[in-house]
Amino acid sequence: MSKKFSAPADKLVHETKGYINAQIDNVKLHSVKGLSEGTSALASLLLIMIVVGAFVTALSFAFVLWMGELLHSYALASLIAAGVLLLVLVVLFLLRKQLFKNSFVSMYSDVFFKQEDKPMGLKTQEGVDMAIWHTEARIKEQEADISNAFTQVKEFYSLKNIVIEGIPAAVTSLFGKKKTQKK
Numbered sequence: 001m002s003k004k005f006s007a008p009a010d011k012l013v014h015e016t017k018g019y020i021n022a023q024i025d026n027v028k029l030h031s032v033k034g035l036s037e038g039t040s041a042l043a044s045l046l047l048i049m050i051v052v053g054a055f056v057t058a059l060s061f062a063f064v065l066w067m068g069e070l071l072h073s074y075a076l077a078s079l080i081a082a083g084v085l086l087l088v089l090v091v092l093f094l095l096r097k098q099l100f101k102n103s104f105v106s107m108y109s110d111v112f113f114k115q116e117d118k119p120m121g122l123k124t125q126e127g128v129d130m131a132i133w134h135t136e137a138r139i140k141e142q143e144a145d146i147s148n149a150f151t152q153v154k155e156f157y158s159l160k161n162i163v164i165e166g167i168p169a170a171v172t173s174l175f176g177k178k179k180t181q182k183k
Contacts, residue, residue, distance in 0.1 A: 018145070
């Protein structure tokens with residue numbers, strides 16, 4: 001009888017725990033996304049700066065050194081060296097997502113999630129976006145469940161129900177224990 005009386009409160013506790021866990025997962029996913037995007041941007045910028053620095057240096061010295069003497073044209077030598085470095089810069093720019101962002105997603109998801117708790121597809125930025133969408137949908141469901149459970153608790157523990165079911169259940173529980181103790 002007391003199980004029936006505590007069931008709505010137990011359901012409210014269960015729904016609240018699920019909601020809190022979903023919120024924690026949501027924070028983790030947003031952290032993975034933000035950290036991977038920030039680290040990717042920083043690494044890309046750093047690499048681009050290094051290549052641009054090398055590009056400028058090559059433009060300055062390639063003309064004076066080796067290629068100018070080989071081609072007997074310092075202008076042509078400078079253009080060739082600059083073209084090669086420009087090509088490297090373009091390739092790095094086009095591959096930046098594969099080289100940086102997705103590798104950071106995988107690294108950060110390993111930091112924030114245990115292997116068995118990791119959402120499916122959490123290896124790419126798109127996978128993080130999909131996991132966030134699923135988690136936010138789960139949070140909305142949990143909010144609805146908590147609201148429903150709270151309404152049930154409020155209705156169940158109304159003054160009318162306490163008088164009709166709670167007091168008799170408490171009396172039965174008290175007297176039922178005395179009978180079993182005498183045996």
